[in-house]
Amino acid sequence: MRINVIKAYFKKEVIDLIRNKMIILTYLIPLMILILFGFGIKMEVTHVRTIIIDNDHSKLSLEIINKFSHTKYFDVKVENLTYKEALHKIQTNKADMIIIIPPSFSKNLYKGAQIGVFIDGSFPLRAVTLQGYVEKVLINGFNIKLPIKIENRNFFNESMRDYNAIVPGLFGLIFLVVPASLAAIMIVKEKEVGTIFNFYSAPITKIEFIISKLIPPFLFHSVNIFILLILALYLFDVPFRGNFFIFWIASEIYILISVGIGLLVSIITSTQIAALVLSVVITIIPGFLYSGILMPISSMGKESLIEAHIFPVMYYNHLVYDSFLVGEGFKSGGNILYFFILCAYAVILITLGTLFLKKAIK
Amino acid sequence: MKMSAILKKEFLVFFRNIGLVVFILYAFTLDIYIAGKGIKVTPRNVPIGYVNEADNLIVNKIISSFHKPEFKKPKMFLSEKALKEAIYNKKIMVGIVFDKEFVKNLLSKKEAKLQVLVDATAAAQAEVTLIYLQNILMKFGNNLKLPATIDIIKLFNPNSNTKWFMSLSELMSNITMLGLVLIAVVFVREKENGTWDIMLLMPVRGSLIIFSKILSQVLILMVGITISIGLIVFGAFDTPINGNLFYFYLISFLFAFAIGGIALVIASVSKSVLEVGHLTIVIMLPLIFLSGAWTPISSMSPFIQYLSYLSPLRYYIEATQDIFFRGSSFMDLLPYLGAELLMALVLFYIGYKKIGRLF
Numbered sequence: 001m002r003i004n005v006i007k008a009y010f011k012k013e014v015i016d017l018i019r020n021k022m023i024i025l026t027y028l029i030p031l032m033i034l035i036l037f038g039f040g041i042k043m044e045v046t047h048v049r050t051i052i053i054d055n056d057h058s059k060l061s062l063e064i065i066n067k068f069s070h071t072k073y074f075d076v077k078v079e080n081l082t083y084k085e086a087l088h089k090i091q092t093n094k095a096d097m098i099i100i101i102p103p104s105f106s107k108n109l110y111k112g113a114q115i116g117v118f119i120d121g122s123f124p125l126r127a128v129t130l131q132g133y134v135e136k137v138l139i140n141g142f143n144i145k146l147p148i149k150i151e152n153r154n155f156f157n158e159s160m161r162d163y164n165a166i167v168p169g170l171f172g173l174i175f176l177v178v179p180a181s182l183a184a185i186m187i188v189k190e191k192e193v194g195t196i197f198n199f200y201s202a203p204i205t206k207i208e209f210i211i212s213k214l215i216p217p218f219l220f221h222s223v224n225i226f227i228l229l230i231l232a233l234y235l236f237d238v239p240f241r242g243n244f245f246i247f248w249i250a251s252e253i254y255i256l257i258s259v260g261i262g263l264l265v266s267i268i269t270s271t272q273i274a275a276l277v278l279s280v281v282i283t284i285i286p287g288f289l290y291s292g293i294l295m296p297i298s299s300m301g302k303e304s305l306i307e308a309h310i311f312p313v314m315y316y317n318h319l320v321y322d323s324f325l326v327g328e329g330f331k332s333g334g335n336i337l338y339f340f341i342l343c344a345y346a347v348i349l350i351t352l353g354t355l356f357l358k359k360a361i362k
Numbered sequence: 363m364k365m366s367a368i369l370k371k372e373f374l375v376f377f378r379n380i381g382l383v384v385f386i387l388y389a390f391t392l393d394i395y396i397a398g399k400g401i402k403v404t405p406r407n408v409p410i411g412y413v414n415e416a417d418n419l420i421v422n423k424i425i426s427s428f429h430k431p432e433f434k435k436p437k438m439f440l441s442e443k444a445l446k447e448a449i450y451n452k453k454i455m456v457g458i459v460f461d462k463e464f465v466k467n468l469l470s471k472k473e474a475k476l477q478v479l480v481d482a483t484a485a486a487q488a489e490v491t492l493i494y495l496q497n498i499l500m501k502f503g504n505n506l507k508l509p510a511t512i513d514i515i516k517l518f519n520p521n522s523n524t525k526w527f528m529s530l531s532e533l534m535s536n537i538t539m540l541g542l543v544l545i546a547v548v549f550v551r552e553k554e555n556g557t558w559d560i561m562l563l564m565p566v567r568g569s570l571i572i573f574s575k576i577l578s579q580v581l582i583l584m585v586g587i588t589i590s591i592g593l594i595v596f597g598a599f600d601t602p603i604n605g606n607l608f609y610f611y612l613i614s615f616l617f618a619f620a621i622g623g624i625a626l627v628i629a630s631v632s633k634s635v636l637e638v639g640h641l642t643i644v645i646m647l648p649l650i651f652l653s654g655a656w657t658p659i660s661s662m663s664p665f666i667q668y669l670s671y672l673s674p675l676r677y678y679i680e681a682t683q684d685i686f687f688r689g690s691s692f693m694d695l696l697p698y699l700g701a702e703l704l705m706a707l708v709l710f711y712i713g714y715k716k717i718g719r720l721f
Contacts, residue, residue, distance in 0.1 A: 039662070041651065091694070117512065119516045120518065124519060127522050129486070132494075133493075134512070148468065148500075152492055153477070157484075164483070164485070165486070273547075277385075298409045299455060
């Protein structure tokens with residue numbers, strides 16, 4: 001391995017990246033994903049457009065309306081509609097929920113009184129969550145004592161903020177998809193343009209070529225670790241309770257895994273657009289499904305649990321969530337194990353890439 | 363006549379690229395199947411653990427009511443410390459501590475306080491899980507009688523089946539992605555190869571060439587949509603449809619043209635297929651994730667809500683959900699159809715101005 005050869009090739013790659021404006025995308029796309037997904041993906045249900053039809057006009061029904069109006073979950077309108085008109089409002093997507101309080105509701109308490117709630121069920125998660133909210137508010141409004149009162153202590157994300165749940169999970173997605181596609185494009189570009197023959201004929205070894213090709217995406221994305229971390233901490237106000245160095249080193253190793261995937265993609269593709277599409281397709285679905293953004297890994301069924309263990313994103317995101325929210329660090333044996341699994345991934349992928357890369361025409 | 367010649371040429375080019383055909387078939391079938399099956403947002407199989415300090419039969423009775431599909435089989439821990447450790451290592455999500463006082467109060471019909479430890483990392487799931495718990499626990503203790511029955515009906519999807527929703531969302535996301543890429547590439551490949559000037563030199567009006575090129579790809583998309591709706595949405599997932607399927611085809615057709623307009627603008631500003639790829643990613647991500655495909659628009663921040671009025675996908679998603687779930691009539695759908703048409707026309711005009719002329 002000759003340092004000056006690597007240095008020369010490395011310099012060429014950096015100049016190339018800046019000239020063809022890929023450098024903009026290297027920083028723009030991670031930023032965009034973090035900001036768009038961070039602000040855009042909302043799992044909590046708020047501002048539900050609720051229509052309450054009060055046919056009772058009693059003290060109790062007013063109390064119930066009051067209880068609904070005083071939460072951030074419901075935007076309540078009291079209207080005088082027939083059932084059919086109200087249903088049409090849901091059908092035309094002008095309301096999400098109707099509550100119908102029948103006439104002489106308060107007189108019939110304990111004698112078969114019935115309150116009707118109609119929820120637009122097209123969004124399943126929203127419907128299930130809403131059902132729970134409504135039951136809670138109504139039972140609260142009836143002023144009865146439940147036999148068992150749940151005293152829940154929330155760990156890690158005490159105030160149940162959506163940002164704390166989603167933003168850390170995005171790290172595993174971003175650092176899987178973006179470095180892989182950049183690395184793949186950088187190598188395949190030479191194949192497409194034809195300059196790969198310089199590598200075939202020049203006295204540069206395979207290892208030197210791979211090192212000088214993979215270091216630029218690796219270094220550029222190392223800067224992204226800090227940019228995204230700062231955004232997560234100050235724009236989204238996510239707490240950071242763990243060890244910064246564990247987070248940092250794990251992220252560097254994870255980026256190495258990603259560029260390793262890019263290297264493998266570059267070996268089997270021959271045009272830049274194919275490299276881009278392939279690297280995005282094979283990374284974005286596991287990156288999203290097994291990141292823990294949509295559902296916690298521990299609550300997956302058997303099949304998906306096995307699949308989740310195949311992809312590196314689960315191990316990395318475990319460490320990221322630990323660094324941001326839990327803060328156990330290497331005190332917990334699981335974290336150490338996951339850290340070494342990540343190292344093993346990086347070594348295996350880069351070794352495979354080195355083995356399969358040919359320094360000759362196929 | 364001239365139009366059918368161009369269409370024929372485009373279909374020929376499309377089917378020569380076997381890799382692309384296979385990829386599109388995958389995107390319209392297997393990919394949607396995986397998304398519908400795999401992504402479940404309502405909590406299932408929540409791992410739960412408990413500590414039984416009271417050692418009373420009623421605890422076993424309560425525990426036995428936590429079962430599939432909501433909960434995994436509850437694990438017993440010997441001390442609260444072990445339970446906490448399991449939560450810190452993310453082995454379990456919910457831990458319940460049954461202490462002596464709880465059981466005493468429960469048996470003597472006083473208000474019993476139950477300690478529940480929750481891993482709230484995934485806030486929304488944690489909240490729904492707490493709701494599950496509350497509902498299960500309501501049955502125990504003093505024979506609770508509510509003063510009134512609460513009759514909750516989830517319209518259109520009473521069992522909250524996520525497959526229906528997810529498969530349609532994934533289908534619409536894929537139509538957006540493929541529409542942008544396919545249509546932009548049709549133009550840029552000619553630009554890259556240098557045949558675009560030849561096309562414009564032909565004795566055919568430029569606008570007709572552009573229109574038929576887009577139409578060819580829109581027709582390919584419509585075939586894909588038909589395969590997907592038939593095999594996956596209706597076939598594998600048995601999705602109900604409360605509206606008229608014809609309206610869905612109509613809005614899909616118009617939406618494909620609106621997306622075609624965006625793709626035309628992309629094609630007019632990019633010089634190579636790679637640039638199309640990059641621009642598509644930059645435009646597609648906000649389009650898909652801020653139009654309500656995966657999470658409801660009404661809970662996004664107000665600024666994004668206003669911005670999403672500019673997205674053709676927003677109208678498509680709302681119209682599709684209206685047709686499949688809410689069963690809206692044609693009159694109710696008119697605003698959506700009009701919005702798609704208007705966007706398609708404006709984007710076509712911009713794109714045509716830039717790409718439809720020689721030099």
